Amino acid sequence: MLPPPGTPGTDLPVRAALPALAGALAARGTAVLVAPPGTGKTTLVPLALAGDLPGRIVVAEPRRVAARAAARRMAALLGEPVGGRVGYSVRGDSRRGPATRVEVVTTGLLVRRLQADPELAGVDAVVLDECHERHLDTDLALAFGLDVRGALRPELRVLAMSATAQADRLAGLLGGEGRPAPVVEAAGTLHDVDVVWAPPAGPVDPPHGLRVDPRLLSHVAATVRRALADRTGDVLVFLPGAGEIGTVAGALRGVDADVLPLHGRLPAAAQDAALQPGPRRRVVLATALAESSLTVPGVRVVVDAGLTRVPRADLARGLGSLVTVRASRAAVTQRAGRAGREAPGTVYRCWTPAEQDRLPAHDEPEVAVADLTDFALELACWGAPGGSGLALLDPPPAAALLVAGQTLRTLGAVDDEGRATARGRALTAVGVHPRLARALLDGAPLVGRRRAAEVVALLSADLPARGDDLTATWRALRSGTDRGATARWRDEVGRLERAAGDVDPRRLPGDALPDDTAAGLVVGLAHPERLARRRAEGTTYLMAAGTGAELPPGTALSGAPWLAIAVADRSPGRRDARVRSAVAIDEATALEAGGPLHTDGDEVTWRDGDVRSARVERLGAVVLADRPLPEPDPAALAAAVTEGLRQEGPGMLTWTTAARRLRERLAAAHAGVGEPWPAVADDDLLAAIDVSGARRRADLARIDVTAALRTLVPWQVSGDLDTVVPDAVTVPTGSRIRIDYTDPTVPTLSVRVQEVFGWARAPQVAGRPLRLQLLSPAHRVVATTVDLAGFWGTGYPAVRSELRGRYPRHPWPEDPAAAPATKRATSRARPRR
Numbered sequence: 102m103l104p105p106p107g108t109p110g111t112d113l114p115v116r117a118a119l120p121a122l123a124g125a126l127a128a129r130g131t132a133v134l135v136a137p138p139g140t141g142k143t144t145l146v147p148l149a150l151a152g153d154l155p156g157r158i159v160v161a162e163p164r165r166v167a168a169r170a171a172a173r174r175m176a177a178l179l180g181e182p183v184g185g186r187v188g189y190s191v192r193g194d195s196r197r198g199p200a201t202r203v204e205v206v207t208t209g210l211l212v213r214r215l216q217a218d219p220e221l222a223g224v225d226a227v228v229l230d231e232c233h234e235r236h237l238d239t240d241l242a243l244a245f246g247l248d249v250r251g252a253l254r255p256e257l258r259v260l261a262m263s264a265t266a267q268a269d270r271l272a273g274l275l276g277g278e279g280r281p282a283p284v285v286e287a288a289g290t291l292h293d294v295d296v297v298w299a300p301p302a303g304p305v306d307p308p309h310g311l312r313v314d315p316r317l318l319s320h321v322a323a324t325v326r327r328a329l330a331d332r333t334g335d336v337l338v339f340l341p342g343a344g345e346i347g348t349v350a351g352a353l354r355g356v357d358a359d360v361l362p363l364h365g366r367l368p369a370a371a372q373d374a375a376l377q378p379g380p381r382r383r384v385v386l387a388t389a390l391a392e393s394s395l396t397v398p399g400v401r402v403v404v405d406a407g408l409t410r411v412p413r414a415d416l417a418r419g420l421g422s423l424v425t426v427r428a429s430r431a432a433v434t435q436r437a438g439r440a441g442r443e444a445p446g447t448v449y450r451c452w453t454p455a456e457q458d459r460l461p462a463h464d465e466p467e468v469a470v471a472d473l474t475d476f477a478l479e480l481a482c483w484g485a486p487g488g489s490g491l492a493l494l495d496p497p498p499a500a501a502l503l504v505a506g507q508t509l510r511t512l513g514a515v516d517d518e519g520r521a522t523a524r525g526r527a528l529t530a531v532g533v534h535p536r537l538a539r540a541l542l543d544g545a546p547l548v549g550r551r552r553a554a555e556v557v558a559l560l561s562a563d564l565p566a567r568g569d570d571l572t573a574t575w576r577a578l579r580s581g582t583d584r585g586a587t588a589r590w591r592d593e594v595g596r597l598e599r600a601a602g603d604v605d606p607r608r609l610p611g612d613a614l615p616d617d618t619a620a621g622l623v624v625g626l627a628h629p630e631r632l633a634r635r636r637a638e639g640t641t642y643l644m645a646a647g648t649g650a651e652l653p654p655g656t657a658l659s660g661a662p663w664l665a666i667a668v669a670d671r672s673p674g675r676r677d678a679r680v681r682s683a684v685a686i687d688e689a690t691a692l693e694a695g696g697p698l699h700t701d702g703d704e705v706t707w708r709d710g711d712v713r714s715a716r717v718e719r720l721g722a723v724v725l726a727d728r729p730l731p732e733p734d735p736a737a738l739a740a741a742v743t744e745g746l747r748q749e750g751p752g753m754l755t756w757t758t759a760a761r762r763l764r765e766r767l768a769a770a771h772a773g774v775g776e777p778w779p780a781v782a783d784d785d786l787l788a789a790i791d792v793s794g795a796r797r798r799a800d801l802a803r804i805d806v807t808a809a810l811r812t813l814v815p816w817q818v819s820g821d822l823d824t825v826v827p828d829a830v831t832v833p834t835g836s837r838i839r840i841d842y843t844d845p846t847v848p849t850l851s852v853r854v855q856e857v858f859g860w861a862r863a864p865q866v867a868g869r870p871l872r873l874q875l876l877s878p879a880h881r882v883v884a885t886t887v888d889l890a891g892f893w894g895t896g897y898p899a900v901r902s903e904l905r906g907r908y909p910r911h912p913w914p915e916d917p918a919a920a921p922a923t924k925r926a927t928s929r930a931r932p933r934r
Contacts, residue, residue, distance in 0.1 A: 102151040102179065102186065102202060110178055113141030118287040119149045125283035126150075126226070126258045130250065131275040134262045136287035138435060139396070139442040142262050143167075143230055144174045151186075151202045154258070156225030158203045161211040163236045164365065164390050165191040166372040171230075172196070172205040173373070174396070192532065193592040194369065208238035213532060215245045216482055219253060226258040232271060233263040233431075235466035235494070237476050244491040245483060247275065265431055267463070274492050292441040294403075299324050299449045300456075308408055308425035310672040310679075313345055317451065321406050322352035324449050325384060329356060332447050334401025335383040337391060339436050341408040341425045346386040353384060363387040363397075365563045368585030389428075392435045396442065403440040403448040405433055407456075411464070412471040414501060422670030422681075430460045468495050475534050477505035478514055478521065482529050486519030511697070512539050531600045533561040540627035545601045547693075548619040554597035555579070555590075556623040560667055562593050570657045571667050571682045572620050621686035624665040625694025631666035632691045632698075633683075634723045641677055644669075645698050645721025649677035661685035665694065688725075695720050703730055705737035707745035711798045712738060735793070742792040742801065751786055753801050760806040766826040767810060768845035773867030774825060779813040789813050826867050833859040833922035840866060847872050854883065854900070855911060858922040863889045875900075878908045878926070893918045 103119075104111050115136050125132040136142040147160045162168040172189035176182060183189065188197030189205040197204055206214075208229070215221065227246050232239055243261065250257045261271050268284045275282035306314040321338065328336050336358070340346050343364045353360050363375040363385050375385050378398050385397055389409045409428040428436075433450065440446025450457070468476070476497065477487070485491045487502055509515040514525030514535055521529075531538035537557050544553040559575055564586050567574045581587045614622075625632050633642035633650050642650040642664055650669055652658055658680075668681040692699050701718040714733040718726040746753060764786070770778035779785065789809050795801055814822065826848070829839045834856045841849045848866045851874040857863075863871040870887040877883050883900050886892040897917055905913035914920035 103145060103148040104178055108178065110174075111141075111145060113139075113145060115141040115145050115287040118285050119145070122146065122260075122285045123149065123153055125285055126260065129276075129283055130255065130257070131247075131259045131282040132261075133268045133271045133275060133282055133284045134260060134287065135265070135268045135284060136262065137264050137291065138392075138438055139291060140287045142287065143171050144178065146260070146262065147203045147205075147228055148175055148178065148187075150226050150228070150258075150260075154225040156223055157201065158226045158228060159211065159221070159224050160203065160205045160228045160230060161208045161239070161242055162205060162230050163208050163234055163239055165194075165207055166363075166365070166369075166376075166390060167231075168205045168207050169194075169369060169373065170376050170396070172203075175203060175205075193589070193596050208236060208242045209532075211242045212238055212245065212479060213530075215242065215249065216479070216529065219245070219249050221249065221254070221257065224257070226260065228260045228262060230262045231264065232261045233265045233267065235464070235468070237467045237471060237473075240466070240468055240494055241476065241479055243274070244488070244493050247277075247492045248483070248485075248490075251277065264435060265463075270494060274494060277492070291438055292443070292445040294437050294441040294445070295447045296437065297447060297449045298454055299327075299451055300453045301451065308341070308427075310424055310670060311342075311344075311410075311422070313341060313406075313408065313425055315348070317406065318345055318348045319352060321404060321451055322349050324404050324451060325349070325353060326356060328402045328404055328447070328449055329358060329382070329384070332402045334444070334446070335385065335397070335399040336402045336404060337397050337400045337439050338384060338386045338404045338406075339391070339408075339428075340386060340388065340406050341410040342388060342423070345406070345408075346388070349386055356384065358382040358384045360384045360386065363391060365390065366586070368589050371585055389432065391439065392432055397439065398443070400439055400442065401444060401446045403436055403446070405436050405448060405450050407433060407450065407452045407460075409464070412467060414470065414472040414504075422668070424670075427460055429462060429464045430457070431463045433457075433460065466495055468493075468497050471501075473497055473501045473505040474508050474536065475529075477502060478509055478525055478529050478535050481509070481515050481519055481521040482526055484520075486515070509535065512536070531597070533557065533597075536627045537561050540623045541597055541601050544623040544626050547622055548614055550598055550601045551594070552614075552619050553623055554594045554601060556620050557597055557627075558590050558593040560624070560627065561597075562590055564590055568657065569653060569680055569682055571624065571684050572616050573657065574682075575616065575620060617684055617686060618690055621665040621684040621690045622694050624667045624684050625686070625691065628666065629695040629698055630721060631669060632686075632695045632720060632723075633664045633666055634688075634691070634720075635660075635662055635664075642680075643723055644678075645695055645723055647722035650680050651677045652680050652683075656680075658683055658685050663688055663691045665691070691720060701726075703733065703737070705730070705733045705741045707741045707748060710745075710749075712741045712745070712796065714738070733796075738796050739792050742795045742797075743787075745798065746787050746790065746792070746801070751783055751806075753798065754790070754804055754806050755802045756806060760810065762828070762842075763807055763810050765842035765845065766822070766828070767814065769842045769848050769867045770822075770826045772845040773848075773869050777815045777818055778825070779815075781810065781813065785813070786810070830864060830866070830871065832856045834924050836924065840871070849874055851876060851882075853878060853880070853924075854897075854917075855923050857889070858912075858914065858917045858920040860922075861890055861918050863887065877904055878911050890918070 122134055134142055147158050150158045162171060168189050168191050172183050172187050176187040184196040184198055185200055187203045188201040190197060190210055191207050229243055246259050250259055272281035272284050301320040305317045325336055325338055343366045346362045346364055350360050359379050361375040361383055376397060391397055407428055408425050410423045410425050413422060413424045437448040440448050480486060480488050488497055506519060512535055514528050515521055528535045528538040531541060537560055541553050541557045567577050578587050578590050630646035631644050633644040635642050644650050663686045664683040665686050666680055666683040669678040671678040698721040704717045705714045714730040716728045716730050717724060764781050767781045771780050789812055829837045830850055831837050832852055836856060838850055838852055849872045853876045863873050872887045874882055875884045884896050901913045910926035
């Protein structure tokens with residue numbers, strides 16, 4: 102199918118690599134093609150494969166706009182419309198027919214097809230484009246395709262294409278347990294691109310959550326004006342999201358060029374328009390989707406804000422959002438290359454060379470940072486819970502996978518072993534996040550199939566929002582004020598209506614419900630943990646998950662007693678999450694949507710430093726009613742007191758001098774002798790405390806800690822306590838001196854030197870020689886030793902020489918081991934008269 106050499110648009114660098122690629126695939130069945138943007142890999146390789154193989158070629162692109170653009174370009178090379186030998190299929194839009202040999206799909210759609218038909222009947226090759234972007238669907242499609250090839254269809258050819266040179270891991274994965282898959286490289290022929298460093302003149306705040314400093318956006322607009330004045334050709338501007346594109350577009354009003362947006366929220370016609378040459382000069386304002394998988398013709402200048410938007414999951418709070426971060430060096434290199442596709446070009450980078458050196462080398466894969474609920478369900482439906490046995494480029498993080506599994510079990514999508522249930526397969530067949538699929542299937546009988554589909558389409562599609570009031574956005578879409586967004590939304594609504602199937606109403610007909618109630622039910626079914634009640638102070642909310650939430654100033658939702666929160670995120674350093682999209686609801690709606698979280702029972706807990714007993718009705722963390730409990734269960738009381746002890750430690754108990762001393766001695770016995778002498782660390786001690794009679798904090802002060810400690814000592818050794826760890830030691834003078842057990846590993850006796858004259862060695866305590874802290878007559882430490890005999894021979898002479906002149910009335914014998922011990926100094930002679 103590949104047009105012959107010389108056909109306009111086909112003499113691109115990848116053409117020279119096609120024979121080697123065909124040979125590699127014929128010999129091994131898998132291969133990796135490394136080719137930078139602009140080499141023609143997306144369009145020429147599938148056509149070449151279709152000429153070599155009799156079956157269909159499926160090409161997977163990470164984005165819908167890229168899939169449509171690739172199909173349109175290939176069909177144009179063949180001189181025919183899309184839908185003939187080259188077609189495409191994306192969610193809600195398909196142009197293909199019986200004659201289609203090359204079909205371009207999104208990676209998400211390819212995953213759906215593999216789940217429905219693992220053998221991919223009639224398909225001879227799967228081509229996964231832009232594998233370096235590491236989207237979750239790309240990782241899944243690659244793993245599933247390799248599994249199919251290994252278990253069902255060894256003749257299926259799998260080709261991974263990447264724009265970066267990091268192909269070793271891909272090749273190892275595709276090669277299986279044997280040698281790596283062949284790597285074929287196509288050298289690019291990019292023209293020279295001059296780099297112009299164009300940082301803002303003044304300070305600019307770094308990105309924070311979704312916020313981008315308006316001063317940076319103003320600077321980007323000024324840099325575009327500068328580029329239009331200094332350079333020729335179209336200008337491609339990289340910005341992190343649709344909001345920033347709208348801001349910069351507004352700042353560019355009046356320029357002598359057509360300003361065109363290019364992002365995922367646009368309708369297909371507007372996206373396609375940005376990819377076509379215009380009658381006059383153009384400025385295309387694009388997100389990261391224009392980095393590698395799309396060709397924007399006519400571009401000679403790139404202006405790069407240096408930012409990108411990526412998913413982040415807050416596992417502890419059950420929140421997920423997009424955040425703005427600095428783009429990686431690999432990403433900004435690809436962006437710059439867009440200026441040199443057709444002729445020498447220029448890139449204006451809105452940062453400094455020093456900042457360039459600090460950029461991360463590569464973008465993080467989505468599997469490392471994103472919500473894995475959908476990913477985990479796909480794995481379970483494939484029969485590989487957790488990814489077991491599959492060829493994944495990176496194993497999913499254990500914590501994120503654990504949270505995803507808990508969510509799926511709550512939804513009834515997987516069983517206790519992580520295997521997909523019939524409910525799980527029904528959810529994944531809907532083609533949206535499992536939470537939204539649950540809202541559609543369970544919400545349709547409550548609010549009507551059409552209304553459930555409308556709200557879920559609003560939640561699942563990347564549509565422009567009208568503030569944080571989701572119901573207002575819903576009404577605006579139904580009114581059709583934004584034709585492009587409305588058309589996309591209605592297409593998705595139709596698809597979801599079909600996915601919902603037949604509905605058996607379980608309450609009032611959907612049309613009888615107010616919009617807020619219907620939307621709140623659907624949102625609450627999707628995210629019951631985000632049902633939130635206004636706190637007493639009235640300015641913030643508490644979500645059922647236990648996280649606080651706040652509305653932005655001036656919102657129409659202000660004052661609502663309850664919210665069903667669709668989107669919320671929490672910026673680093675902030676205690677509460679910020680509500681981005683929600684519905685105002687009442688308590689009855691919250692209870693209906695959050696049914697499994699609604700409980701009413703006795704709670705005996707340790708809270709605020711004491712036992713609290715109450716009959717509590719709650720929706721998750723939100724307390725609805727709290728009534729005193731006059732006769733709490735004794736076992737529950739004991740458990741609460743035990744938890745209080747665990748939280749606050751043994752300091753809550755009454756520690757007499759005898760109890761502290763006994764604990765120190767037992768700790769020394771355990772440290773020196775070991776078993777059967779017990780450990781008396783906090784956890785060991787708390788385990789021995791009998792709290793069965795305690796009902797409150799004050800009762801703990803009456804517990805006999807000494808008795809509790811003695812219960813830890815086995816009866817076989819209880820009589821040896823004073824022998825193994827005596828409370829005191831009798832020294833040669835007859836004095837009985839208490840041993841210091843503060844450091845249980847080194848019991849210590851502090852004693853004056855003269856009182857241990859005559860001791861050849863120190864006694865054993867806790868299975869080891871007692872450490873002696875030898876004191877001067879003024880009770881100052883002069884030596885510390887556990888080897889008294891060695892000290893008499895080597896250390897004592899120096900001590901004797903130093904101290905006998907200072908303390909002449911005290912004896913300083915030359916042989917202290919044989920000298921009598923004494924506590925007294927000699928009498929001073931009276932002076933003669």
